[in-house]
Amino acid sequence: MSPRILDEESLHARELELLDTALSIIEKEGVAGLNMDKLTSCVPYSKGTIYNHFNSKEDLLTGICCQGMRILTDLFSKAGTFAGSTRERIMAQNLAYLLYALLYPNRFLLVISVMSPTLFERTSERRREEIQTLETELLGTVLTIVDESIANGDFTLPVHMNRKQVAFANWSTSFGTIALLSNDTESCECRRGLSIGCELFNSINLILDGLGWKPLSSEIDSAALIQQLLSEIFIKERLMLESKGINLDLSAPAVAEKNHSK
Amino acid sequence: MSPRILDEESLHARELELLDTALSIIEKEGVAGLNMDKLTSCVPYSKGTIYNHFNSKEDLLTGICCQGMRILTDLFSKAGTFAGSTRERIMAQNLAYLLYALLYPNRFLLVISVMSPTLFERTSERRREEIQTLETELLGTVLTIVDESIANGDFTLPVHMNRKQVAFANWSTSFGTIALLSNDTESCECRRGLSIGCELFNSINLILDGLGWKPLSSEIDSAALIQQLLSEIFIKERLMLESKGINLDLSAPAVAEKNHSK
DNA sequence: ACCTATTATTGACGAATCGTCACTGACGGA
């Protein structure tokens, strides 16, 4: 009267295996090249078993997306540990975002896909909740720094903005920049001459300067800071970048110079 | 020896009809609810004829997206005609973006979908070029104002940024904000309390203040400006908003107050 | 009026892929 055991542990391991295999297929053949039969054939489980983990192909994609958000949250947390000013730590988090998008481009693009109703509508309730949790956690790592900087007096909350809005302005700006530039920028004439790293830090510096978040960009050497961050807390990520042959390309115009100092 | 006529004019009209019908299906049943057989049955043409216009379902979606970009470009142009300072005109263009996203949410979301490789990879070369052209045109309407403001002395180009980068910083920021908030914000806990219009103008004001683009946000009444724009150049759009029952919701914290004035 | 060359249109069909479900098999008690 006691049937087979269902080991929570190995169940989770299997889900991980499925997600990893699916991602490797995507990396080889693109998102369009992934289908459930192909995944089935790449894995020692049957289709039915796969559908025990994910109730649709879309759910599987969202699952990959969740993994990515966890990676990203870890990177953000690590960025928050940098021993520097709050502004420098915010910059570190944006660098983390950039590194994530460059190191895991497929994961980042998947986030965009998941935003589209087509995908999201067909995602299981469980995983939707997971995304929410992860998003909250992610924004939380930013909020921590915002709070500290307000307490410090590094900047004063604008009259019509609260802490969450400040964190969101930062997030949406970096998201927009990376999203628009993470496709192959060469193929699009109007984006030619724009470099993802360069524009990201430009925009973020503008936002932070606009907030009056000290020290202003005119008072620090952003390019040097980024190099420092790369060699102090993102060592592993820098190596991964190099082994992928990706150049951060911040040598060009890297930061916005605040030259109006009114 | 003379076959049937292929009237360029009516061909274009038919394409328009197909695009409109497809969009209306999407509005009724969501993007997932659109399929080629359904479109065929809603239209007095056969599937083969539809495939003469669009070489895949994805191509059709991109086509709808292009229509939207044309609408958006027109709105941006109209915004550029506002008789005010360059900063006010930039604000007008961002308002145009917001109006577009609110009035044509499906079209805006489609832009996001088209960014994902799945869709874009399966789009015809012809339409990819169309998107590029439209993007260039769109960014051009922003560049015009940037150039004028530089000539005016309304702001000075930061040392490490060129005109294109300034225009792009504006574009990517508004894109990011709208993209992250145009889904139903209520369903996501971490975005609760954020209003799309509010955050958009917050972020843009931060960017423009960061650039030192005069007059600074502390020197103007952004909320009043928006009301003025709505009643002077976006009259039709305001009426459309009202008839859709959408509240712009700028009554809440509408703009960033620049209260650090160092 | 009729024929013909050319092109537009059609919709039935093949191919691909999704997701299900009736069956199989494995396991641990009785």
Add this chain to the structure above:
DNA sequence: TCCGTCAGTGACGATTCGTCAATAATAGGT
């Protein structure tokens, strides 16, 4: 040894995409 339960299986039905051989439409030539 038998039985009850549940995880796993993969063939199958259903859906939807995109094609293509057949058909219809047209206008000039005779």
